[in-house]
Amino acid sequence: MPSDSITTPADAGVSSVPPEVTAELVVWWQQVRALACDQLQLLTLEGQRVANSMVALLVFGLIAGLLALTVWFGALAQIIILAQHSLLSAGQALGLAMVVNLSGLWFVLRRCRYYSSLLRFPATMQSLRLAGSEQTREVG
Numbered sequence: 001m002p003s004d005s006i007t008t009p010a011d012a013g014v015s016s017v018p019p020e021v022t023a024e025l026v027v028w029w030q031q032v033r034a035l036a037c038d039q040l041q042l043l044t045l046e047g048q049r050v051a052n053s054m055v056a057l058l059v060f061g062l063i064a065g066l067l068a069l070t071v072w073f074g075a076l077a078q079i080i081i082l083a084q085h086s087l088l089s090a091g092q093a094l095g096l097a098m099v100v101n102l103s104g105l106w107f108v109l110r111r112c113r114y115y116s117s118l119l120r121f122p123a124t125m126q127s128l129r130l131a132g133s134e135q136t137r138e139v140g
Contacts, residue, residue, distance in 0.1 A: 039127065046121045053115040060112045067105040074098040 078094040 035131075039124075042124055042127060043121075046124050050119055050121070053118045056115045057112055060108045060115070064105055064108045064112065067101050067108065071098055071101045071105065074101060 074094055074097055078098065081094060
């Protein structure tokens, strides 16, 4: 049985930690918690943005597919009309409709490119790069 005269770790021969080290550890731990909370919050916000971007990409992809299909049907209709008639008025009208559809397709594809760039978590990646470069500076 151990003796009852030992009541503290210092009495048992274990050195106690100086209070300034304990205070530094507490401050360090609070900084780690705050940094982890900030990173988690940033990741959550970007996750929401990714979800919205995925929905927008799906919608714009469907619209792009429909516009491409109407351009195809318009091209076929224009070829048929021009083959049947030598007058250009109906063909010009369908050509104008195709130009409008192509313009819409161009706009939708540009929006798809914009939203697909948001799927890379740019702010999180930049934050992690900055944190990594700060750590290498502290070590070096």
